[in-house]
Amino acid sequence: xxxxxxxxDIATGGVKVVLLNQKDAEKLDLHHNDRVxxxxxxxxxxxxxxxxxxxxxxxxxxxxxxxxxxxELRVKHNDVVKIxxxxxxxxxxxxxxxxxxxxxxxxxxxxxxxxxxHDNLTMIELTAYILANYTHGMTLSExxxxxxxxxxxxxxxxxxxxxxADVHGIGGxxxxxxxxxxxSILVAAGLKVPKTSSRAITSPSGTADTxxxxxxxxxxxxxxEKIVREVGGFLVWGGAEQINLAPADDxxxxxxxxxxxxxxxxMLASIMAKKSSVNATHxxxxxxxxxxxxxxxxxxxxxxxxxxxxxxxxxxIKIIYHIDDGSQPIGHGIGPALExxxxxLALMNDERAPxxxxxxxxTMAGKMLEFxxxxxxxxxxxLAKQLMENxxxxxxxxxxxxxxxxxVPTLEKIKLGKFTKTFKAKKSGKIIHVDNKITTKIARMxxxxxxxxxxxxxxxxxxxxxxxxxxxxxxxxxNKEELGYAIECAQTFSLMQIK
Numbered sequence: 001x002x003x004x005x006x007x008x009d010i011a012t013g014g015v016k017v018v019l020l021n022q023k024d025a026e027k028l029d030l031h032h033n034d035r036v037x038x039x040x041x042x043x044x045x046x047x048x049x050x051x052x053x054x055x056x057x058x059x060x061x062x063x064x065x066x067x068x069x070x071x072e073l074r075v076k077h078n079d080v081v082k083i084x085x086x087x088x089x090x091x092x093x094x095x096x097x098x099x100x101x102x103x104x105x106x107x108x109x110x111x112x113x114x115x116x117x118h119d120n121l122t123m124i125e126l127t128a129y130i131l132a133n134y135t136h137g138m139t140l141s142e143x144x145x146x147x148x149x150x151x152x153x154x155x156x157x158x159x160x161x162x163x164x165a166d167v168h169g170i171g172g173x174x175x176x177x178x179x180x181x182x183x184s185i186l187v188a189a190g191l192k193v194p195k196t197s198s199r200a201i202t203s204p205s206g207t208a209d210t211x212x213x214x215x216x217x218x219x220x221x222x223x224x225e226k227i228v229r230e231v232g233g234f235l236v237w238g239g240a241e242q243i244n245l246a247p248a249d250d251x252x253x254x255x256x257x258x259x260x261x262x263x264x265x266x267m268l269a270s271i272m273a274k275k276s277s278v279n280a281t282h283x284x285x286x287x288x289x290x291x292x293x294x295x296x297x298x299x300x301x302x303x304x305x306x307x308x309x310x311x312x313x314x315x316x317i318k319i320i321y322h323i324d325d326g327s328q329p330i331g332h333g334i335g336p337a338l339e340x341x342x343x344x345l346a347l348m349n350d351e352r353a354p355x356x357x358x359x360x361x362x363t364m365a366g367k368m369l370e371f372x373x374x375x376x377x378x379x380x381x382x383l384a385k386q387l388m389e390n391x392x393x394x395x396x397x398x399x400x401x402x403x404x405x406x407x408v409p410t411l412e413k414i415k416l417g418k419f420t421k422t423f424k425a426k427k428s429g430k431i432i433h434v435d436n437k438i439t440t441k442i443a444r445m446x447x448x449x450x451x452x453x454x455x456x457x458x459x460x461x462x463x464x465x466x467x468x469x470x471x472x473x474x475x476x477x478x479n480k481e482e483l484g485y486a487i488e489c490a491q492t493f494s495l496m497q498i499k
Contacts, residue, residue, distance in 0.1 A: 001027070001082070002080055003061060003080070004063070005070075005078060005081055006019075006062045006064045007076065009067075010067065011066060011068060015123065016048065017050055018065055018083075019051070019063065021058050021061075021062065024063075028083075030085065033124070034085070035048065035086035035087060035088055035089075037086040038083050039084075040074070040079065040081045040082075043074065046089075063083060089120050089121065090111060091108075091112040091114075091120070091125075094108040094109075094111060098129065098132040106145040109145045109146055110145075112129060112149075113149040113150055114149075114153050116248040116252065117154070117251070126251070126252070127255050130252055130263065130266070131259075131261075134261050134263040137265060138269075140310055143265045144269075144311055147272045147273045149248075150249060151246055151277050154244050154248075155277070156221075156278075157278045159192055161192050163281055163372050164193075164279050164281045165284075166195065167195065167285075168271055168283065169285075169286040170286065170304070171203065172288060173288045173293055173326045173328075173329060173330055173436055174203060174329040174330075174334045175329040175331040175333060175439075175458075176288065176326075176329075179195065179207045180347075181346055182284075184394070184400070185362070185369075185384050186365060186369070188387045188393045190374065191368075191374060193233035194278040196243065196274055196278060197211070198238065198239065201257055202257065202260075203440055203449075204335045204455055207235065208238075209449040209452070210339045211235045212336065213337050213414060213452050214401050215402075215405055216404050216405040216406065218241070219236065220242050220243075221242070227403045231403045233396075234400060234403065236404065245274050245277040246270065246274050246277055249270040249273065252266060262294075264304075268311060272308070272311045282318050282371055282372050283318070284320055284321075284322060284364060284368045284371070285320070285322070287323045288324055288326025289323060289325070293326030301323050308321075327462070328433070328436065329436060330354070332457055333455060333457055334440075334443045334456040334457070335476065336448065337414050337416055338416065338457055340409075340414055345411075346361070346388075347388070347393055348394055349389060349391070356461065361388075362384045363381055366382070366384040415453050417453040417478045419477045419479070420474055420476050420477075421483060423472045423474075423490060424469050426468065426498075427468050429499050430464070430465050430466075431460055431498055432462065432498070435495055438495045439495055442490050442493075443475075445482065445485045446482055447478050451477070453476060453478050454477045454478050454482070456473050456475055458472075460472055460473075473490075
Protein backbone atom coordinates (compact mmCIF):
# COMPACT_ATOMS: atom_id res chain seq x y z
CA UNK A 1 0.00 0.00 0.00
CA UNK A 2 1.22 3.50 -0.87
CA UNK A 3 0.52 6.26 1.65
CA UNK A 4 1.26 9.97 1.89
CA UNK A 5 3.49 11.06 4.81
CA UNK A 6 2.15 13.26 7.56
CA UNK A 7 4.78 14.74 9.89
CA UNK A 8 3.16 14.39 13.33
CA ASP A 9 5.91 16.56 14.85
CA ILE A 10 6.34 14.27 17.86
CA ALA A 11 9.40 12.33 19.03
CA THR A 12 9.10 9.15 21.08
CA GLY A 13 12.57 9.46 22.53
CA GLY A 14 13.75 6.25 20.89
CA VAL A 15 11.25 3.66 19.67
CA LYS A 16 10.25 4.03 16.00
CA VAL A 17 6.48 4.59 15.78
CA VAL A 18 4.04 5.24 12.91
CA LEU A 19 0.36 6.14 12.96
CA LEU A 20 -2.31 4.75 10.60
CA ASN A 21 -5.96 5.62 10.20
CA GLN A 22 -8.23 2.85 11.51
CA LYS A 23 -9.71 2.16 8.04
CA ASP A 24 -6.25 1.62 6.48
CA ALA A 25 -5.23 -0.57 9.43
CA GLU A 26 -8.32 -2.74 8.91
CA LYS A 27 -7.52 -3.14 5.20
CA LEU A 28 -4.08 -4.48 6.10
CA ASP A 29 -5.43 -6.48 9.08
CA LEU A 30 -3.11 -4.57 11.42
CA HIS A 31 -3.57 -3.95 15.15
CA HIS A 32 -2.00 -1.75 17.84
CA ASN A 33 1.70 -2.58 18.44
CA ASP A 34 2.01 -4.67 15.27
CA ARG A 35 5.20 -4.20 13.25
CA VAL A 36 5.08 -2.55 9.83
CA UNK A 37 7.80 -2.07 7.23
CA UNK A 38 8.00 1.38 5.62
CA UNK A 39 9.98 1.84 2.39
CA UNK A 40 11.19 4.93 0.56
CA UNK A 41 13.39 4.09 -2.39
CA UNK A 42 16.19 1.83 -1.12
CA UNK A 43 15.67 2.86 2.48
CA UNK A 44 13.42 0.78 4.74
CA UNK A 45 12.75 0.49 8.44
CA UNK A 46 10.53 -1.55 10.72
CA UNK A 47 8.35 0.43 13.13
CA UNK A 48 5.66 -0.09 15.75
CA UNK A 49 2.09 0.75 14.79
CA UNK A 50 -0.35 3.07 16.55
CA UNK A 51 -3.89 3.45 15.18
CA UNK A 52 -5.87 6.69 14.91
CA UNK A 53 -9.64 6.31 15.39
CA UNK A 54 -10.47 9.62 13.70
CA UNK A 55 -9.26 11.53 10.65
CA UNK A 56 -8.16 14.50 12.74
CA UNK A 57 -4.95 12.73 13.70
CA UNK A 58 -4.31 10.89 10.43
CA UNK A 59 -6.80 10.54 7.58
CA UNK A 60 -7.24 7.57 5.22
CA UNK A 61 -4.47 7.32 2.65
CA UNK A 62 -1.93 8.91 4.98
CA UNK A 63 0.66 7.65 7.45
CA UNK A 64 1.80 9.67 10.45
CA UNK A 65 5.54 9.42 11.02
CA UNK A 66 7.18 10.26 14.32
CA UNK A 67 10.51 12.14 14.24
CA UNK A 68 12.72 9.06 14.61
CA UNK A 69 11.12 7.46 11.53
CA UNK A 70 11.25 10.68 9.49
CA UNK A 71 14.94 11.13 10.24
CA GLU A 72 15.95 7.54 9.49
CA LEU A 73 13.96 7.31 6.26
CA ARG A 74 14.99 10.87 5.27
CA VAL A 75 11.47 11.76 4.19
CA LYS A 76 9.38 14.87 4.68
CA HIS A 77 5.73 15.90 4.87
CA ASN A 78 3.64 14.78 1.87
CA ASP A 79 6.25 12.35 0.50
CA VAL A 80 4.88 8.98 -0.61
CA VAL A 81 6.05 5.77 1.06
CA LYS A 82 5.17 2.09 0.78
CA ILE A 83 3.97 0.08 3.77
CA UNK A 84 3.54 -3.62 4.41
CA UNK A 85 3.10 -5.94 7.36
CA UNK A 86 6.30 -6.66 9.29
CA UNK A 87 7.41 -9.33 11.74
CA UNK A 88 8.23 -9.00 15.39
CA UNK A 89 11.97 -9.15 16.14
CA UNK A 90 13.21 -12.65 16.94
CA UNK A 91 14.43 -11.26 20.27
CA UNK A 92 10.79 -11.16 21.45
CA UNK A 93 10.79 -14.98 21.46
CA UNK A 94 13.97 -14.93 23.57
CA UNK A 95 12.33 -12.52 26.02
CA UNK A 96 9.41 -14.94 26.31
CA UNK A 97 11.92 -17.73 26.97
CA UNK A 98 13.39 -15.72 29.86
CA UNK A 99 9.89 -14.98 31.17
CA UNK A 100 9.45 -18.75 31.38
CA UNK A 101 12.62 -18.85 33.54
CA UNK A 102 14.79 -20.54 30.92
CA UNK A 103 18.47 -19.64 30.69
CA UNK A 104 19.54 -17.54 27.68
CA UNK A 105 22.78 -18.11 25.76
CA UNK A 106 25.12 -15.44 24.38
CA UNK A 107 23.60 -15.34 20.91
CA UNK A 108 20.11 -14.80 22.32
CA UNK A 109 21.31 -12.16 24.78
CA UNK A 110 23.29 -10.33 22.09
CA UNK A 111 20.22 -10.25 19.83
CA UNK A 112 18.13 -8.72 22.62
CA UNK A 113 20.81 -6.11 23.42
CA UNK A 114 21.17 -5.20 19.76
CA UNK A 115 17.42 -4.66 19.44
CA UNK A 116 17.42 -2.56 22.63
CA UNK A 117 20.21 -0.35 21.27
CA HIS A 118 18.46 0.11 17.91
CA ASP A 119 15.06 0.79 19.52
CA ASN A 120 13.47 -2.23 17.86
CA LEU A 121 11.54 -3.25 20.98
CA THR A 122 8.37 -1.66 22.30
CA MET A 123 8.36 -0.38 25.87
CA ILE A 124 6.20 -3.37 26.85
CA GLU A 125 8.72 -5.84 25.37
CA LEU A 126 11.70 -4.11 26.98
CA THR A 127 9.91 -3.96 30.33
CA ALA A 128 9.09 -7.66 30.08
CA TYR A 129 12.78 -8.48 29.60
CA ILE A 130 13.85 -6.33 32.55
CA LEU A 131 11.16 -7.77 34.83
CA ALA A 132 12.07 -11.32 33.78
CA ASN A 133 15.66 -10.71 34.87
CA TYR A 134 14.49 -8.99 38.05
CA THR A 135 11.98 -11.70 39.00
CA HIS A 136 13.89 -14.83 38.00
CA GLY A 137 17.42 -13.50 38.45
CA MET A 138 20.35 -14.20 36.15
CA THR A 139 22.85 -17.03 36.28
CA LEU A 140 26.56 -16.19 36.35
CA SER A 141 26.78 -17.33 32.74
CA GLU A 142 23.93 -15.00 31.75
CA UNK A 143 25.56 -12.07 33.56
CA UNK A 144 28.87 -12.66 31.77
CA UNK A 145 27.05 -12.99 28.43
CA UNK A 146 25.10 -9.79 29.15
CA UNK A 147 28.34 -7.98 29.98
CA UNK A 148 29.90 -9.12 26.70
CA UNK A 149 26.77 -8.28 24.68
CA UNK A 150 26.47 -4.81 26.22
CA UNK A 151 30.09 -4.08 25.39
CA UNK A 152 29.86 -5.46 21.85
CA UNK A 153 26.79 -3.38 20.97
CA UNK A 154 28.58 -0.12 21.81
CA UNK A 155 31.84 1.73 21.26
CA UNK A 156 35.23 1.00 22.81
CA UNK A 157 37.88 3.50 23.96
CA UNK A 158 41.38 2.36 23.02
CA UNK A 159 43.76 3.13 25.89
CA UNK A 160 47.45 2.27 25.53
CA UNK A 161 49.48 0.63 28.29
CA UNK A 162 49.63 -2.58 30.29
CA UNK A 163 47.88 -0.99 33.28
CA UNK A 164 44.63 0.96 32.86
CA ALA A 165 42.99 1.97 36.14
CA ASP A 166 39.32 2.57 36.85
CA VAL A 167 37.17 3.26 39.91
CA HIS A 168 33.49 2.74 40.56
CA GLY A 169 31.05 3.20 43.43
CA ILE A 170 27.93 1.07 43.84
CA GLY A 171 26.02 4.22 44.84
CA GLY A 172 23.27 5.03 47.30
CA UNK A 173 25.19 7.65 49.31
CA UNK A 174 24.46 11.33 48.47
CA UNK A 175 27.47 13.64 47.99
CA UNK A 176 29.93 10.75 47.65
CA UNK A 177 31.95 12.63 45.02
CA UNK A 178 35.27 10.86 45.57
CA UNK A 179 35.80 9.99 41.88
CA UNK A 180 37.20 13.37 40.66
CA UNK A 181 39.65 13.41 43.57
CA UNK A 182 40.76 9.80 43.13
CA UNK A 183 41.18 10.15 39.36
CA SER A 184 43.25 13.32 39.84
CA ILE A 185 45.52 11.58 42.35
CA LEU A 186 46.00 8.47 40.22
CA VAL A 187 46.71 10.41 37.01
CA ALA A 188 49.13 12.64 38.94
CA ALA A 189 50.93 9.45 39.99
CA GLY A 190 51.33 8.44 36.33
CA LEU A 191 48.40 6.05 35.81
CA LYS A 192 46.04 5.99 32.84
CA VAL A 193 42.47 6.51 34.11
CA PRO A 194 39.78 6.74 31.37
CA LYS A 195 36.84 7.38 33.69
CA THR A 196 33.32 7.26 32.29
CA SER A 197 30.58 8.07 34.77
CA SER A 198 26.81 8.15 34.97
CA ARG A 199 24.32 10.93 35.27
CA ALA A 200 22.04 10.79 38.28
CA ILE A 201 19.27 8.23 38.06
CA THR A 202 17.63 8.49 41.47
CA SER A 203 20.32 10.57 43.23
CA PRO A 204 20.73 14.39 43.39
CA SER A 205 23.87 14.20 41.25
CA GLY A 206 26.04 11.73 39.39
CA THR A 207 29.75 12.30 38.78
CA ALA A 208 28.87 13.29 35.20
CA ASP A 209 26.39 15.94 36.45
CA THR A 210 29.00 17.39 38.81
CA UNK A 211 31.69 17.47 36.12
CA UNK A 212 29.27 19.18 33.73
CA UNK A 213 29.33 22.20 36.05
CA UNK A 214 33.04 22.56 35.25
CA UNK A 215 33.55 21.33 31.66
CA UNK A 216 32.16 19.35 28.74
CA UNK A 217 31.31 15.72 29.42
CA UNK A 218 30.29 14.73 25.87
CA UNK A 219 32.84 14.34 23.08
CA UNK A 220 33.96 11.91 20.41
CA UNK A 221 35.80 8.66 21.09
CA UNK A 222 38.75 9.99 19.07
CA UNK A 223 38.91 13.08 21.30
CA UNK A 224 38.82 10.93 24.45
CA GLU A 225 41.65 8.76 23.17
CA LYS A 226 43.72 11.89 22.49
CA ILE A 227 43.02 13.27 25.99
CA VAL A 228 44.03 10.05 27.72
CA ARG A 229 47.27 9.95 25.67
CA GLU A 230 48.17 13.58 26.41
CA VAL A 231 46.77 14.10 29.93
CA GLY A 232 46.46 10.58 31.31
CA GLY A 233 42.75 10.52 32.08
CA PHE A 234 39.31 12.05 31.69
CA LEU A 235 35.97 12.30 33.48
CA VAL A 236 33.04 12.11 31.07
CA TRP A 237 29.47 10.83 30.73
CA GLY A 238 29.60 7.29 29.37
CA GLY A 239 26.00 7.44 28.16
CA ALA A 240 26.58 10.38 25.81
CA GLU A 241 25.52 9.70 22.22
CA GLN A 242 29.02 10.48 20.89
CA ILE A 243 30.66 8.14 23.41
CA ASN A 244 28.03 5.39 23.39
CA LEU A 245 29.63 2.86 25.75
CA ALA A 246 27.32 -0.08 26.56
CA PRO A 247 24.34 1.96 25.31
CA ALA A 248 21.77 -0.74 26.14
CA ASP A 249 22.34 0.05 29.80
CA ASP A 250 20.99 3.60 29.57
CA UNK A 251 17.82 2.38 27.85
CA UNK A 252 17.34 -0.30 30.51
CA UNK A 253 17.82 2.28 33.27
CA UNK A 254 15.01 4.41 31.78
CA UNK A 255 12.62 1.54 32.52
CA UNK A 256 14.11 0.56 35.89
CA UNK A 257 13.93 4.10 37.27
CA UNK A 258 10.12 4.59 37.36
CA UNK A 259 9.67 1.01 38.58
CA UNK A 260 12.24 1.66 41.32
CA UNK A 261 14.00 -1.65 40.65
CA UNK A 262 17.65 -2.48 40.17
CA UNK A 263 18.10 -6.05 38.94
CA UNK A 264 21.31 -7.34 40.49
CA UNK A 265 22.51 -9.24 37.42
CA UNK A 266 21.79 -6.30 35.14
CA MET A 267 23.67 -3.95 37.47
CA LEU A 268 26.72 -6.23 37.53
CA ALA A 269 26.72 -6.54 33.73
CA SER A 270 26.30 -2.79 33.29
CA ILE A 271 29.24 -1.88 35.51
CA MET A 272 31.63 -4.44 34.06
CA ALA A 273 30.63 -3.77 30.43
CA LYS A 274 31.59 -0.12 30.83
CA LYS A 275 34.87 -1.00 32.51
CA SER A 276 35.74 -3.44 29.75
CA SER A 277 34.77 -0.81 27.15
CA VAL A 278 37.59 1.48 28.34
CA ASN A 279 40.13 -1.35 28.39
CA ALA A 280 40.40 -1.33 32.21
CA THR A 281 42.87 -3.82 33.72
CA HIS A 282 42.63 -2.77 37.39
CA UNK A 283 39.39 -1.72 39.09
CA UNK A 284 38.72 -0.25 42.52
CA UNK A 285 35.13 -0.95 43.59
CA UNK A 286 33.66 1.01 46.47
CA UNK A 287 30.79 -0.53 48.41
CA UNK A 288 29.12 1.67 51.01
CA UNK A 289 27.00 -0.22 53.52
CA UNK A 290 24.68 0.91 56.26
CA UNK A 291 21.24 2.15 57.22
CA UNK A 292 19.50 3.85 54.25
CA UNK A 293 22.41 2.94 51.90
CA UNK A 294 21.95 0.74 48.82
CA UNK A 295 23.78 -2.14 50.55
CA UNK A 296 22.40 -2.73 54.07
CA UNK A 297 25.32 -4.79 55.40
CA UNK A 298 28.69 -6.39 54.64
CA UNK A 299 27.00 -9.69 53.81
CA UNK A 300 25.29 -8.01 50.86
CA UNK A 301 28.60 -6.49 49.78
CA UNK A 302 30.41 -9.84 49.92
CA UNK A 303 27.68 -11.43 47.82
CA UNK A 304 28.35 -8.87 45.07
CA UNK A 305 32.09 -9.34 45.43
CA UNK A 306 31.70 -13.03 44.62
CA UNK A 307 30.08 -12.13 41.30
CA UNK A 308 32.44 -9.26 40.51
CA UNK A 309 35.49 -11.50 41.02
CA UNK A 310 34.21 -14.03 38.51
CA UNK A 311 33.09 -11.48 35.92
CA UNK A 312 36.40 -9.67 36.33
CA UNK A 313 38.29 -12.90 35.68
CA UNK A 314 36.25 -13.49 32.50
CA UNK A 315 37.25 -10.03 31.18
CA UNK A 316 40.80 -10.02 32.59
CA ILE A 317 40.07 -7.17 35.02
CA LYS A 318 41.71 -7.37 38.44
CA ILE A 319 39.50 -5.98 41.21
CA ILE A 320 40.18 -4.57 44.67
CA TYR A 321 37.39 -3.53 47.05
CA HIS A 322 36.77 -0.73 49.51
CA ILE A 323 33.92 -1.39 51.92
CA ASP A 324 33.01 1.56 54.12
CA ASP A 325 30.28 3.20 56.19
CA GLY A 326 27.47 4.44 53.98
CA SER A 327 25.05 5.34 56.75
CA GLN A 328 25.12 9.09 56.00
CA PRO A 329 25.92 11.51 53.14
CA ILE A 330 29.54 12.38 52.35
CA GLY A 331 30.75 15.98 52.10
CA HIS A 332 28.83 19.19 52.64
CA GLY A 333 27.22 19.70 49.23
CA ILE A 334 24.45 17.55 47.77
CA GLY A 335 23.66 18.48 44.15
CA PRO A 336 25.86 19.14 41.05
CA ALA A 337 27.14 22.66 41.80
CA LEU A 338 27.42 22.15 45.55
CA GLU A 339 29.39 18.94 45.01
CA UNK A 340 31.63 20.64 42.43
CA UNK A 341 32.48 23.23 45.10
CA UNK A 342 33.38 20.45 47.54
CA UNK A 343 35.67 18.84 44.94
CA UNK A 344 37.48 22.13 44.25
CA LEU A 345 37.88 22.98 47.92
CA ALA A 346 39.32 19.52 48.58
CA LEU A 347 41.82 19.66 45.70
CA MET A 348 42.83 23.22 46.64
CA ASN A 349 43.54 22.09 50.22
CA ASP A 350 41.13 24.76 51.44
CA GLU A 351 40.27 24.63 55.13
CA ARG A 352 36.57 24.72 54.20
CA ALA A 353 36.86 21.39 52.36
CA PRO A 354 34.79 18.50 53.77
CA UNK A 355 37.35 16.35 55.53
CA UNK A 356 35.30 13.15 55.31
CA UNK A 357 35.44 13.44 51.49
CA UNK A 358 39.17 14.20 51.53
CA UNK A 359 40.10 11.32 53.87
CA UNK A 360 37.97 8.79 52.03
CA UNK A 361 39.41 9.81 48.64
CA UNK A 362 42.99 9.60 49.88
CA THR A 363 42.38 6.17 51.45
CA MET A 364 40.82 4.77 48.27
CA ALA A 365 43.46 6.29 45.98
CA GLY A 366 46.16 4.86 48.25
CA LYS A 367 44.73 1.37 47.84
CA MET A 368 44.76 1.74 44.06
CA LEU A 369 48.35 3.05 44.01
CA GLU A 370 49.48 -0.08 45.83
CA PHE A 371 47.26 -2.36 43.73
CA UNK A 372 48.74 -1.05 40.47
CA UNK A 373 52.33 -1.08 41.72
CA UNK A 374 52.74 2.71 41.82
CA UNK A 375 53.48 2.50 45.51
CA UNK A 376 55.02 -0.02 47.90
CA UNK A 377 52.60 -1.94 50.08
CA UNK A 378 51.58 0.13 53.09
CA UNK A 379 52.81 3.38 51.49
CA UNK A 380 49.94 4.10 49.09
CA UNK A 381 47.96 6.37 51.39
CA UNK A 382 51.08 8.37 52.17
CA LEU A 383 51.74 8.95 48.46
CA ALA A 384 48.10 9.85 47.78
CA LYS A 385 48.11 12.36 50.64
CA GLN A 386 51.37 13.85 49.36
CA LEU A 387 49.94 14.34 45.87
CA MET A 388 46.94 16.11 47.38
CA GLU A 389 48.89 18.32 49.73
CA ASN A 390 51.62 19.38 47.27
CA UNK A 391 49.03 20.45 44.70
CA UNK A 392 49.90 17.88 42.01
CA UNK A 393 46.41 16.36 42.12
CA UNK A 394 44.87 19.83 41.70
CA UNK A 395 47.16 20.66 38.76
CA UNK A 396 46.16 17.36 37.14
CA UNK A 397 42.48 18.10 37.67
CA UNK A 398 42.91 21.48 35.94
CA UNK A 399 44.59 19.75 32.98
CA UNK A 400 41.62 17.39 32.69
CA UNK A 401 39.15 20.29 32.91
CA UNK A 402 40.97 22.26 30.20
CA UNK A 403 41.31 19.19 27.94
CA UNK A 404 37.52 18.75 28.21
CA UNK A 405 36.85 22.31 27.12
CA UNK A 406 36.46 23.94 30.53
CA UNK A 407 38.05 27.08 31.99
CA VAL A 408 40.08 27.31 35.20
CA PRO A 409 37.29 26.82 37.75
CA THR A 410 36.76 29.15 40.70
CA LEU A 411 34.19 29.01 43.48
CA GLU A 412 32.75 32.33 42.29
CA LYS A 413 31.97 30.90 38.85
CA ILE A 414 29.92 28.08 40.33
CA LYS A 415 26.43 29.52 40.67
CA LEU A 416 24.10 28.20 43.37
CA GLY A 417 20.31 28.46 43.50
CA LYS A 418 19.19 31.99 44.41
CA PHE A 419 16.31 30.80 46.63
CA THR A 420 17.37 29.32 49.97
CA LYS A 421 16.01 28.10 53.27
CA THR A 422 18.13 27.17 56.30
CA PHE A 423 16.82 24.71 58.88
CA LYS A 424 18.04 25.16 62.45
CA ALA A 425 18.29 22.84 65.45
CA LYS A 426 15.14 22.86 67.58
CA LYS A 427 17.07 21.57 70.58
CA SER A 428 20.62 21.02 71.78
CA GLY A 429 22.20 17.59 71.54
CA LYS A 430 24.15 15.24 69.28
CA ILE A 431 23.35 14.33 65.66
CA ILE A 432 22.74 10.56 65.77
CA HIS A 433 21.47 10.02 62.21
CA VAL A 434 21.46 11.75 58.82
CA ASP A 435 19.15 9.94 56.40
CA ASN A 436 20.48 9.28 52.89
CA LYS A 437 17.09 8.71 51.27
CA ILE A 438 15.47 11.82 52.73
CA THR A 439 18.52 13.92 51.83
CA THR A 440 18.14 12.69 48.27
CA LYS A 441 14.39 13.30 48.23
CA ILE A 442 14.69 16.91 49.44
CA ALA A 443 17.56 17.75 47.07
CA ARG A 444 15.67 16.38 44.06
CA MET A 445 12.50 18.24 45.03
CA UNK A 446 14.59 21.41 45.13
CA UNK A 447 15.48 20.80 41.48
CA UNK A 448 18.67 18.73 41.49
CA UNK A 449 20.19 17.39 39.30
CA UNK A 450 18.51 19.10 36.30
CA UNK A 451 19.04 22.51 37.92
CA UNK A 452 22.74 22.34 38.70
CA UNK A 453 22.59 25.01 41.40
CA UNK A 454 19.88 23.26 43.41
CA UNK A 455 20.46 20.88 46.32
CA UNK A 456 21.32 20.82 50.00
CA UNK A 457 24.32 22.05 51.99
CA UNK A 458 24.89 20.05 55.18
CA UNK A 459 26.35 22.19 57.96
CA UNK A 460 26.66 19.21 60.31
CA UNK A 461 27.03 15.43 60.14
CA UNK A 462 26.40 12.41 62.33
CA UNK A 463 28.37 12.71 65.57
CA UNK A 464 28.36 16.56 65.63
CA UNK A 465 27.16 18.32 68.78
CA UNK A 466 24.74 21.21 68.19
CA UNK A 467 23.05 23.88 70.25
CA UNK A 468 19.46 25.02 69.81
CA UNK A 469 19.36 27.48 66.91
CA UNK A 470 22.50 26.18 65.15
CA UNK A 471 22.33 25.74 61.38
CA UNK A 472 21.68 22.12 60.33
CA UNK A 473 21.24 22.31 56.56
CA UNK A 474 20.41 24.82 53.83
CA UNK A 475 18.24 24.06 50.80
CA UNK A 476 19.18 25.80 47.52
CA UNK A 477 16.83 26.05 44.55
CA UNK A 478 16.70 27.86 41.22
CA ASN A 479 12.92 27.92 41.44
CA LYS A 480 10.82 29.41 44.23
CA GLU A 481 8.00 26.90 43.79
CA GLU A 482 10.39 23.93 43.88
CA LEU A 483 11.97 25.38 47.02
CA GLY A 484 8.50 25.30 48.56
CA TYR A 485 8.12 21.60 47.73
CA ALA A 486 11.55 20.86 49.23
CA ILE A 487 10.73 22.82 52.41
CA GLU A 488 7.45 20.94 52.80
CA CYS A 489 9.31 17.63 52.40
CA ALA A 490 11.94 18.65 54.98
CA GLN A 491 9.17 19.61 57.42
CA THR A 492 7.35 16.31 56.88
CA PHE A 493 10.32 13.93 57.09
CA SER A 494 13.20 13.95 59.54
CA LEU A 495 16.49 14.41 57.67
CA MET A 496 18.52 14.62 60.91
CA GLN A 497 17.91 13.15 64.34
CA ILE A 498 19.20 14.91 67.45
CA LYS A 499 19.47 13.19 70.82
